[in-house]
Amino acid sequence: MTPDGRLDRIERIAKLFARAGRRVRREVRDQDDKINILIDLHLQNEERFAKNEERFARNEERFARNEERFARQDERFARQDAKIEMILELQRETEKRFRANEERFARTDERMARTDERMAKTDQRFVELAASRAETDRRFNALIDMLRERRNDNA
Numbered sequence: 001m002t003p004d005g006r007l008d009r010i011e012r013i014a015k016l017f018a019r020a021g022r023r024v025r026r027e028v029r030d031q032d033d034k035i036n037i038l039i040d041l042h043l044q045n046e047e048r049f050a051k052n053e054e055r056f057a058r059n060e061e062r063f064a065r066n067e068e069r070f071a072r073q074d075e076r077f078a079r080q081d082a083k084i085e086m087i088l089e090l091q092r093e094t095e096k097r098f099r100a101n102e103e104r105f106a107r108t109d110e111r112m113a114r115t116d117e118r119m120a121k122t123d124q125r126f127v128e129l130a131a132s133r134a135e136t137d138r139r140f141n142a143l144i145d146m147l148r149e150r151r152n153d154n155a
Contacts, residue, residue: 006150007150007151010146010147010150011147013143014143014144014147017139017140017143018140021136021140024132024136028129028132028133031125031129035122035125035126038118038122039122042115042118042119045111045115049108049111049112052104052108056101056104056105059097059101063094063097063098066090066094070087070090070091070094073087074087
């Protein structure tokens with residue numbers, strides 16, 4: 001094969017590498033978009049969790065106020081049997097609320113665990129992407145160096 005033929009062949013290979021690099025970069029951009037979507041969804045979930053925490057704090061304040069009120073009512077209701085029964089019913093309802101809140105906390109914890117798993121997967125994808133980019137850059141630079149050496153040898 002003549003030196004010009006070899007050079008043509010190397011140029012064709014370089015074009016293939018360039019196209020492959022562009023394709024990988026396009027896929028990386030698409031993956032970046034998907035990762036950004038995941039991050040946005042994670043941030044939205046964090047905002048929702050923060051709002052839920054605020055609501056839970058308000059509920060806790062209300063429960064604390066209710067407990068104070070129940071204590072005052074216990075003193076008055078001790079004198080009246082009918083009113084004591086009413087307080088007991090209120091306490092049962094409060095316990096139901098506490099159980100419902102505990103269930104909500106449990107569901108929130110499960111959601112957080114799933115979010116943590118998704119974030120770990122995303123982190124792993126970032127690591128794999130960085131490794132892939134580094135390998136592509138290394139190969140592309142090696143090809144460019146080879147082409148430069150060939151041209152310098154032929155010149």
